[in-house]
Amino acid sequence: MRRLFPRSIRRSLGVVVQPDGLALAQASAPVKGYLHIQRWHWLALQDAPKTHQSLLTGWPDPAWLRNARHKAGCQAQDAALSIEDSRLRRFSLTLQSGLHVRDQVKAIEAELTRQLPWPLADTVWDFHTLPAPDGATFANQTQRPAWLVAAMQAQSVQHVEVLATQRAWVAACEHWCRAAGLWLMRLEPAWQAEARWQLQSSEVSRQAAQGMAPQLQARAGGLALGVLAP
Amino acid sequence: MRALNLVPWRERQRQTVLQRWQIGGLLAAAVTFAMVFAIDHWLANANAAHEANMSAWQLQQQALQPKLQDAALWQTRHRQAQQVQQAWPQWQQQRWQAWRSFIDFLSVPPRGLQLSQVEWRDGQWRLQVRAFNAAQVQHWQDQLQAHGIAVKAQPTPLSSQLWRCPQGRLWDLHTFELSSPAPQGVRS
Numbered sequence: 001m002r003r004l005f006p007r008s009i010r011r012s013l014g015v016v017v018q019p020d021g022l023a024l025a026q027a028s029a030p031v032k033g034y035l036h037i038q039r040w041h042w043l044a045l046q047d048a049p050k051t052h053q054s055l056l057t058g059w060p061d062p063a064w065l066r067n068a069r070h071k072a073g074c075q076a077q078d079a080a081l082s083i084e085d086s087r088l089r090r091f092s093l094t095l096q097s098g099l100h101v102r103d104q105v106k107a108i109e110a111e112l113t114r115q116l117p118w119p120l121a122d123t124v125w126d127f128h129t130l131p132a133p134d135g136a137t138f139a140n141q142t143q144r145p146a147w148l149v150a151a152m153q154a155q156s157v158q159h160v161e162v163l164a165t166q167r168a169w170v171a172a173c174e175h176w177c178r179a180a181g182l183w184l185m186r187l188e189p190a191w192q193a194e195a196r197w198q199l200q201s202s203e204v205s206r207q208a209a210q211g212m213a214p215q216l217q218a219r220a221g222g223l224a225l226g227v228l229a230p
Numbered sequence: 231m232r233a234l235n236l237v238p239w240r241e242r243q244r245q246t247v248l249q250r251w252q253i254g255g256l257l258a259a260a261v262t263f264a265m266v267f268a269i270d271h272w273l274a275n276a277n278a279a280h281e282a283n284m285s286a287w288q289l290q291q292q293a294l295q296p297k298l299q300d301a302a303l304w305q306t307r308h309r310q311a312q313q314v315q316q317a318w319p320q321w322q323q324q325r326w327q328a329w330r331s332f333i334d335f336l337s338v339p340p341r342g343l344q345l346s347q348v349e350w351r352d353g354q355w356r357l358q359v360r361a362f363n364a365a366q367v368q369h370w371q372d373q374l375q376a377h378g379i380a381v382k383a384q385p386t387p388l389s390s391q392l393w394r395c396p397q398g399r400l401w402d403l404h405t406f407e408l409s410s411p412a413p414q415g416v417r418s
Contacts (some may be wrong), residue, residue: 083236105240124236124237124238125236126234126235126236126239126240127234128232128233128234161232161234163234163236165236167238170236170237170238174237184237185237186235186237187235187236187237188234188235188236189234192232192234195232226233230233230235
């Protein structure tokens, strides 16, 4: 059960499931203070019981995770998980610019219905509007003439990036988190969490995670930060 | 910074908004129902209190009635009130007749005449008309007769006086009296 009134200090937990263990990163956001990773923990899975959930093969039993994270001192309940690229469908779509969000959603749904191998009702998806490229940078990067860049920028379209996955897998993740005493707030690709870590992490947070692989640290830390400051 | 999130937050947000609207609608309906119920209850109470007051006054009046019947002033007032009550429809009718007759007289314009007095008494009109001669009065009388308004055949001259017109000429101005025939059953 979530609290009706939020606490003065918000905490979040980034969870990265690996074949041999679980990386946990707990971030905290005091009302008057800086967002930082408060606690890092690695839980080895060699003796842990596995979950019976068929979609989450290799994941630990949620009851075991509940006990283990309490022992590790992770009190946060708002959690974020990463999703592997193999489970994701990624699309770059071109839409007419100036559309209302409702119309954008309709257009994307129509496109997903056409392109996805499973029904749209079994899909969870989200999108992000890509910013228009800066003229000079775009011209330098693509070695295109200035008139072509100007013409490409003048066209009234916008590009959106869409990620989609199967609803059953998302529901399984949510159920697993709930059983572990967590509330799944974010489910995002690992590369997005890593990018966030590169942009938002502080030196203090990086030093506290000594001993953990840098990529794992970036992924778990980025997930935890994403719950508090998406 | 991308903020893609595959937890179905859009659907939940939509459901939350819908739920808020539903709760808001239910609350509004409940508040409206409570207000209507409260107003209805208050009006019913006020009505009951008014009826209780009325019945108390009636009881008080009934209790005072035997005492008043013995008082001489009460007897006189009661008799006068009964007389007024009995005569009231007739007075109303007379007033209506007077008004109708007055409208009838005015429907024929008295050109060259001056109506100096109009009197209605016991269902009969009495007019005092100033004119230079009896023929003018007779002409108006004929017009009235043509419109179905009965006026006595012969105008009665009452008095005469000299009148100086704006051009300085002296005229003999006569005053005639006209009266309508007395209606059936009405004392003239």
